[in-house]
Amino acid sequence: MSHSSKKQKLEGGESYRKEDPDSYDQVHKVPPSPVVHVRGLVGMVSENDLRQAVQCFGSVSYVMNFPNRKMALIEFEDIQSAKQLVTYAQTGTLCVAGKSAKFNFSTSQAIKRPTHIEDHPNNVILLTVMNPKHAITVDVINAICSPHGNVLRIVIFRKNGVQAMVEFDDIESAGKAKATLHGADIYSNCCTIRAEYAKPNTLTVIRNDCDSWDYTTNNFGRDMFPAMSKPQPLLADPGMVSMPPMPFAMGAGGRPVGMGGPDMSLLGGGHIDALDYERAMERFGAVQGASMLGGLGGYDPNYAMGGGFGGGGSGQPDCVLMVYGLNVQKINCQKLFNLFCLYGNVLRVRFLKSKEGSAMVQMSDREGCERVIRMLGNTKLHDGKIQLSFSKQTYLQDIGNPHLLPDGSLAYQNYTGSKNNRYNGPDAVNKNRAQPPSAVHYFFNAPPNVSESTLLNAFAEADVVGPDKITTFPPKSEKSSRGLLFFSDVYTSTEALAATNNSKLPNPNGKAPYVLKLCFSNASPDY
DSSP states (O other): OOOOOOEEEOTTSOEEETTOGGGGGGGGGSOOOSEEEEEOOOSOOOHHHHHHHHGGGOOEEEEEEEGGGTEEEEEESSHHHHHHHHHHHHHSOEEETTEEEEEEEOSOSSOOOOTTEESSOOSEEEEEEESOOSOOOHHHHHHHHGGGSOEEEEEEEOTTSEEEEEEESSHHHHHHHHHHHTTOEEETTEEEEEEEEESOSSOOOSSOBTTEEETTOSSTTTTTSTTOOSOOOSSOOTTTOSSOOOSSOBOGGGOBTTTTSSOOBSSOOSOOOGGGGSGGGTTOSOGGGSOOOOOOOBOOHHHHTTOOOOTTBOSSSSOEEEEESOOTTTOOHHHHHHHHTTTSOEEEEEEOSSSTTOEEEEESSHHHHHHHHHHHTTOEETTEEOEEEEOSOOOOOOOSSOOBOTTSOBSEEEOTTOTTOOOOSTTHHHHHOOOOOOSEEEEEEEOTTOOHHHHHHHHHHTTSOOOSEEEEOOOSSTTOEEEEEEOSSHHHHHHHHHHHTTOEEOOTTSSSOEEOEEEEOOOOTTO
8 A cells, every 4th residue: 555745845835745855856857946945954054054155156135944844945136146056066065054965946936035025125124133142122223234324213023033124214225234234143143134125115113112213303202201211322431341342343345344254243242251151141242352232121111100120121221230259158139139129129130150159130220220339339248248340231131941059049030020129119219218238227017016026036037147126116007117127237237138128027917928128227326
């Protein structure tokens, strides 16, 4: 009994019989086509690998990669280039990503494009960012597009990967950007660009934020989102780095540096700093060894309205701190949050696995970062001394499987939208009255008529030394208690606050526990 084999069909029109390997050879019998069918690819081959392998035969207009099937379709701008490639491949060996592959004519005369792509020149181009390891925002897109012409508007879509439409003021500039950026990497070995003409010739921007921007007006969207200012400058302040800024290094003939070789990075570089100890954060260094253009995080309108933060967003740019000198045997993400939340809203905390004693903390705004540096710099904590500096990275990505710290807790925590953040209103700065570490705590939100034993038990459960004296104030309401906690010294006080701030106390009148709030006080120890 014989069974007919089923045909498999690729999106570009190429078909073959799955159970008959010889059916591949039938492609040789079809008329020559500008589209070449590539098979036998090994490993995860990128579109950039395919383009580099065949660029010597002619200009490539489109590539459709099928990595799971180890196949690809390559469409040349003219049929003669395809003929030269297939002729060479019949007698010679052609490698893709260092491995030999087979090339034949496709049965299709053209690769079917997605509906939003235009074959004819246009002043709007579509950039598809493949393998986007780092955050892509309008600042990043503008940095790589503006050298080629006047950018009017940018809109980024994140529904199916990361795509951006860029509107130029003329078709010539758009064509130049398309030709230059196509196949290039925004950062080293990632964020590869596929550039095509888009169908619309104008873009509509509803508001100015990290995913869309109208550069033809300066105040667009300011009234709707008062906390959102102009996007972060593309370069760090000259006083913050010792190397000259190079956001988009250009070589002879206006060609981006590095595009001629295997490393086609537009914004990446070889500078290594503390972030490079983490594989997921590698190559966040400077451009060609100079200063780095950071990938910005997303903008959440909830922040502009004074609320929390959600999704994959970050607050304002330039809000990630590097924290050094930590004793990881005794400190975890929650303890850092308990300290840092006194000075601003904390979004994410991450301990670096390969750089022991170091962590990264993303705050919601620059002012919070500056308060942390001013108040906690050189603070002694658990046999270490906290050292703080701004990170070159402006956004912390969520981590699916963070490693464990010595105490068994996760090395990464997302505090976006946490109710324990205290800077959520216009009067938050005055209300919180930030103070540097001291030997006295002000406590509030404790259960009404809280006993000293209940408070001392919270410190005992956290395995830290409790206060020597407790003073309670007359309650502002019958719902909670407040007062002062006096410790023997600043060092003991700081360890105690890091361990017990935001801890839960039993509710004598209900099931929901009270969350004890602590902060440093400028009250005299002899109060």
